[in-house]
Structure formats: C-alpha cells, structure tokens
Amino acid sequence: MANRAAAKTLGVSVEDMIGKTMEDFKERTDDESLKAMRDAEEKLFSGQNDSEVYMVWLNDGSGNAFVHSVKKIPIINEDGTIDYLLSVASDVTELQNKNEALKQSLENLKKARGQLLEQEKWAAIGAFVAGIAHDVNSPLGSSITITSHAKRMLETSKVALESGTLKRSQLLEFYDDMEESISMLENHLEHAAGLIQNFKSVSVHQISEVDEEFDLCEYLSRIALGMKYECKLKGVLVTVSCKDVIPFKGAPGFISQIMTNLINNSLIHGYDEGGGVIDIATRELAGGVEIIYQDDGKGMSQEIADKIFTPFFTTKQGEGGSGLGMHIVHTLVTEKFGGTIEVGPNAGKGVRFNIFLPKIKEEDSINA
Numbered sequence: 019m020a021n022r023a024a025a026k027t028l029g030v031s032v033e034d035m036i037g038k039t040m041e042d043f044k045e046r047t048d049d050e051s052l053k054a055m056r057d058a059e060e061k062l063f064s065g066q067n068d069s070e071v072y073m074v075w076l077n078d079g080s081g082n083a084f085v086h087s088v089k090k091i092p093i094i095n096e097d098g099t100i101d102y103l104l105s106v107a108s109d110v111t112e113l114q115n116k117n118e119a120l121k122q123s124l125e126n127l128k129k130a131r132g133q134l135l136e137q138e139k140w141a142a143i144g145a146f147v148a149g150i151a152h153d154v155n156s157p158l159g160s161s162i163t164i165t166s167h168a169k170r171m172l173e174t175s176k177v178a179l180e181s182g183t184l185k186r187s188q189l190l191e192f193y194d195d196m197e198e199s200i201s202m203l204e205n206h207l208e209h210a211a212g213l214i215q216n217f218k219s220v221s222v223h224q225i226s227e228v229d230e231e232f233d234l235c236e237y238l239s240r241i242a243l244g245m246k247y248e249c250k251l252k253g254v255l256v257t258v259s260c261k262d263v264i265p266f267k268g269a270p271g272f273i274s275q276i277m278t279n280l281i282n283n284s285l286i287h288g289y290d291e292g293g294g295v296i297d298i299a300t301r302e303l304a305g306g307v308e309i310i311y312q313d314d315g316k317g318m319s320q321e322i323a324d325k326i327f328t329p330f331f332t333t334k335q336g337e338g339g340s341g342l343g344m345h346i347v348h349t350l351v352t353e354k355f356g357g358t359i360e361v362g363p364n365a366g367k368g369v370r371f372n373i374f375l376p377k378i379k380e381e382d383s384i385n386a
C-alpha cells in the first residue's frame with residue numbers, strides 16, 4: 019500500500035509504507051476502524067461480496083484526524099484467485115464534521131421545540147388565570163356592594179325599631195329589599211363559584227398530558243369561556259356548536275393548547291376593529307371526530323395558507339410574532355393525536371381549519 023496522499027494522512031513517507039498494510043499502522047487508527055477493515059477484507063476474500071465500502075478514522079501522529087470512506091475491490095488473477103485488494107479512500111472529514119454539526123442542530127431544534135411547547139402551555143394557563151380573575155372580580159364586586167346596602171338597611175330598621183318609630187309598611191319594605199338583595203347575592207355568588215369550578219377543571223386539564231375520557235364539546239365550551247375576556251377586548255364572540263355530547267379520549271391539555279393558539283391567532287391576525295364571530299363546530303366521523311374552526315376575520319391569501327404550518331413563518335416579524343404557533347398546533351394534532359389539520363375551504367370570509375382527531379385505540383392509549 020502506498021501513495022502520497024495515504025502517506026500524508028498517516029504522517030509517514032511513501033518509502034515507509036512500501037510493503038506494509040494498514041495492520042502495520044494500528045497506532046494511526048482505532049479498533050472500530052480496524053474491525054470494519056478486517057470484516058470487509060474477510061468478506062472479499064471469502065467471495066461473499068465483490069466490493070466493500072467502510073469508514074475509517076485515521077490520524078497523522080501530529081494531532082490531525084481524518085475520516086476516510088474506503089472502497090475495496092478484489093483484483094482477481096486469471097485462475098480466479100484474488101491477487102490483491104485495491105483500496106480507494108476519499109477524505110470525508112469535512113462532510114463528517116458537517117454531518118455531526120447538522121445532527122447537533124437537529125437535536126437542539128428538537129429540544130427547543132419541546133421547551134417551547136412547555137412554555138406555551140404555561141403562557142396559556144397564565145392568560146387563562148388573568149381572564150378568570152377578571153371575570154370573578156365582577157360578581158364579587160357586585161356582592162360586596164349588595165352586602166353593604168343590606169347592612170345599611172338592617173341598621174336603619176334596627177334604629178327605627180329601637181326608637182319605636184318602625185312602621186309596618188317600613189318593615190315590609192325592608193323585608194322585600196332584603197329578599198331581593200339575598201337573591202341577587204345568590205346569583206352573583208353562584209356565578210363566581212361556577213367560574214371557579216370551570217377554572218379548576220380547565221386548569222387541571224390544561225397541564226394534563228395524560229389521556230382522559232371527556233365530552234369534547236363541553237370542554238371546547240369551557241376553553242372558549244376561559245378566553246372570553248381576551249375576546250371581549252376585541253369585540254369577538256366565540257360560539258361552540260355541537261349537537262350532542264362528543265365522547266373523546268385523549269389528553270385535554272393538548273386540545274386546550276391547540277384551541278388557545280387558534281383563538282389567539284384569530285384575535286391577533288383576523289380582527290382589527292369591529293369584532294366578529296369565531297365558530298367552533300364538532301362532528302363525529304367514522305374513526306374519530308372533526309373540529310371545524312372558522313373565524314370571520316380578514317382571512318389570508320393562498321400564499322400564507324401554503325406556509326402557515328412552516329416553523330418560523332410569520333407575517334408579524336418584528337411585531338412579536340415568532341411564527342411557531344401554527345407549527346405547534348400542527349405538531350400537537352399530528353404527533354400527539356395522530357390526526358390531520360388542513361386549512362379548510364374558505365367560506366367567503368375569514369379562516370377555516372378542519373382538524374381530524376382519530377379515536378384512540380385501547381392498545382395505543384398511554385394509560386392502557
């Protein structure tokens with residue numbers, strides 16, 4: 019074995035190589051490369067294959083490392099025996115380094131996407147908590163006002179009773195007033211309790227990545243209710259139209275992330291002023307359920323629709339858009355549920371998404 023390039027790679031002179039094989043330069047390579055070479059030679063000498071390709075790691079003894087792709091072919095005598103093996107080695111060090119760097123970038127990207135999914139979840143919960151706090155504040159504020167009023171009425175009638183000036187008509191009026199105040203209090207407190215109940219159930223579900231059985235229709239209504247405050251700011255009403263209960267099995271937290279992203283996008287990209295209506299409809303299909311999400315906002319061009327699921331695609335570059343929202347929605351639908359999402363046929367105005375979520379087979383359930 020000898021040529022100038024090979025000698026340079028091994029850090030020796032051509033003369034040093036004459037009459038020698040790689041076995042004589044073991045210190046210039048590693049065990050894995052030697053094994054690959056020996057396996058290839060064995061296959062060629064035994065006639066199993068008529069050419070072999072393998073990778074070897076080499077060094078020139080001065081700290082420079084190379085990766086070579088080696089192709090070996092047997093040179094056969096007239097009598098059919100193998101005379102010698104011809105090796106053609108190509109230096110693929112740069113390619114190998116680029117490959118490694120690419121692999122690393124892909125790993126980093128996967129990690130970053132996982133972190134983003136997690137961050138998104140908490141951001142959605144934060145927004146949800148703010149909305150609920152705002153909503154609960156209003157029935158509680160009213161309850162405090164009513165209580166102060168009732169307290170004043172109680173004191174006035176007590177003073178009148180003690181001073182002997184309380185008239186029967188006054189007492190009846192007091193009773194009526196108290197009855198009305200208590201009934202109003204009851205309504206406001208029930209409303210607040212309902213909101214808290216909803217909050218408890220959605221927030222627990224929002225962080226749950228475990229499959230559960232739930233009514234998809236009711237859950238979608240709860241998500242819409244949780245985003246009522248943000249929607250109100252834009253004058254947008256969210257309606258959830260379902261005919262019946264839609265039993266569904268899956269992780270509700272992911273449904274929540276998908277819907278929150280879609281609603282946020284409609285609010286940010288679809289509506290400036292004047293508001294509108296977002297309709298979320300569901301229907302059961304063979305093998306799964308379909309969610310049809312439709313807003314009546316500004317809509318988008320075919321060009322945007324074609325790129326909408328591409329990571330980092332945004333029309334709000336420099337205005338807070340990272341272009342990951344719809345990529346995350348797509349990832350959740352396809353990877354977490356094994357479903358599909360398509361930009362639906364544009365019913366005139368706005369944007370429409372058709373999401374198909376297959377029913378989980380018992381054996382695929384992560385809880386099974």
Ligand SMILES: Nc1ncnc2c1ncn2[C@@H]1O[C@H](COP(=O)(O)OP(=O)(O)OP(=O)(O)O)[C@@H](O)[C@H]1O
Nearest residue numbers: 283284287288317332333339340341342343344369
């Ligand atoms: N409901 C919608 N109406 C109009 N355009 C939309 C709607 N939803 C998405 N888009 C368009 O699709 C693009 C990509 O959406 P995506 O959610 O991936 O990114 P983003 O909202 O710009 O940024 P991010 O969600 O990462 O903050 C948006 O920039 C917008 O142009």
Ligand SMILES: [Mg+2]
Nearest residue numbers: 282283343344
């Ligand atoms: Mg978005």
